[in-house]
Amino acid sequence: MYRYDSYDQSIVQARVTQFLDQTRRFLAGSLSDEEFRPLRLQNGLYVEKNGPMLRIAIPYGQVSATQLRKLAEITRRYDRGFGHFTTRQNIQLNWVQLAEVPEILAELAKVEMHAIQTSGSVLRNVTTDHLAGIAPDEIADPRPWAEILRQWSALHPEFAYLPRKFKIAISGATEDRAAIRVHDIGLQLARNEDGALGFRVFVGGGLGRTPLIGEELKAFLPWPHLLTYLESVLRVYNRYGRRDNLYKARIKILVQALGIREFARQVEEEWTYSKDGPATLTDAEVARVSGHFPAPEYETLPADDLCHLANLREDKAFARWVGRNVHVHKVPGYAAVTLSLKKPGRAPGDATAEQLEAVADLGERFSFGEVRVSHEQNLVLPDVPQRELYTVWHRAKAAGLATPTVGLLADMIVCPGGDFCELANARSIPVAQAVHERFDDLDYLHDIGELELNISGCVNGCAHHSIGHIGILGVDKNGEEWYQVSIGGSQGNAAAIGEVIGPAVAAAKVAEVVERLILAYLDLRHADERFIDTVRRLGQEPFRAAAYQTTPQSDTETRRLHYA
């Protein structure tokens, strides 16, 4: 992975010093709340219900064993011994002390980490595919490009006070696992007819209050122009994006207002001035950065390890875990492993200090010291030899990281919600727990099959509820927590925004409504049809009817009998 040189280190170090001084001035009263706010946000520091929340960047979701150990140490020393992984591949600490944050940042800098621009109206952490560099369907490795963008976006002098936050995601594979179509800018690595590498550029996607799927801005942008072109997009946005209304300030609103053609025209016009200028990327720079992402020293292994096959035959629980949590690798004999952070009884995406250390150990022992964070709020060991999978499974189980439900209903994406977040209208975690309790049977979960359930505690949509196959959105009704349910959303290549099925339901009813939707699906599905496919085939109506039917059904009883 990318290692800092003296330039990178000195910049991150200087940021720590700068923020130490800003915090000192704030605590001494010479900076007002209002003056300090954008400064602390640009360093990942929110003020939340329990006090400050610190969001630490994990650039494009790649983290080393050493860094995980440092994170574990920080959560113990400065927090309550756990952290929360987010849909943007970052980690949040919920119980830090404001005065200690500069110290935390100094600790992070020791392992080449920072919290630069993890919040605020700035260019945010660039995210990518958690299977980058190892997926069989990869066109090109997105990580060098993500690192080039990290450097370009870090402390960009022109774009420190944008109308609103700005998120970029990049995918290098044919299947989009980075949700690029719901980002302010989505970049898809591609090759043109001549085999030259470049990007298909999408703009104006986003979730939140006005969920939209990004539109194509440029069919093919040759790679040398990546920075000059993005800078042109950002300049048009910085100058003309709305600043009068917080809810209309994202780039998607500007793109909608101008229309994609006019927006593209303005970008092209702006770009004529910087195109081929000094900010044009060079072969040397791309080679330098790419050199930080060499393929690990893989062994030559058979495509199928015989012991592994035997274990699969003999151990049903292991086979189940492999079926969900182990992914195809481009190198024969290797696999990627998802370490699930969705164990029932814990907040989805949370990891304890002990778990962070266990993951660090697993990464070091079995995966060349590297770990990934997925936007589904799990951790991934990217390079595990097949023959080690059985051992990895046992160790992951011991650490509470082997819940075999990746991609299933229980692999919910959930924001911290009203338990932690100042913005939330309703809690998310208890709703997730209620769903977990209702769907506590693994056979049942596996029978239901692939299903993405996303629960956000407010319309900002941190849990991406708009693109959940089932999306749950917490709303406030006269001080009570209610939940809107939508279906039909989806991420990836077929990205779509879900539609709300009807009136919001009370907190206590959410799990029941989910179950009714599932029962309707089980009733209606064709063989091998996923929930989302059935919704696409039949539309909302049968699901709406099932969700709101008045005759009470003994759903749980029926199911329990069936699976007993």
Place this chain on the structure above:
Amino acid sequence: MPNIIKERGLADDDWKVLQLADNETPHSVRLPVGPLLVPVDVWRARKVELIHRNWEHGEPLGVWLAPNEGPETIAEELDDFTLIAVHFPKATDGRGYSTARLLRERYGYRGELRAFGDIGQDQIFFLSRVGFDSFVVKETGEDLAGVLSAFDSFPEAYQAAANQPVPLFRRRAL
């Protein structure tokens, strides 16, 4: 005590910023004597008079741009001004940063470029990166020392900008 910074040091000058009151129009507003920074609409309305003041009486003339006023409107007239200023009514309105880069990098303005408004120590590094070389900061007195040191907040920067047209990746030791 002056709170003007030029060439990384404290400076003093007597530029007046002309702002229209509610009951004034660009045509009716009285132009005070002395170095004068006028809004764009006053410049448009009173161009002949302003140039006359400048040429005949040696009164230095400048123009200031609001956040929503890009440099395009004055791009052909840059030589008429001794000073161009950009107003930041709120620190979080970042449009002026693009204005500055455009003035320097696209329109080739080489004269004094001043930032004024809700700016200070925590903005000055980026402001100087995008091409401002003169600042009316909100800090006063002892706090001005911190403002001066903020020019050196970072030892390096990744991106090309007005004060460094070559991005770090082209300068980096390979």
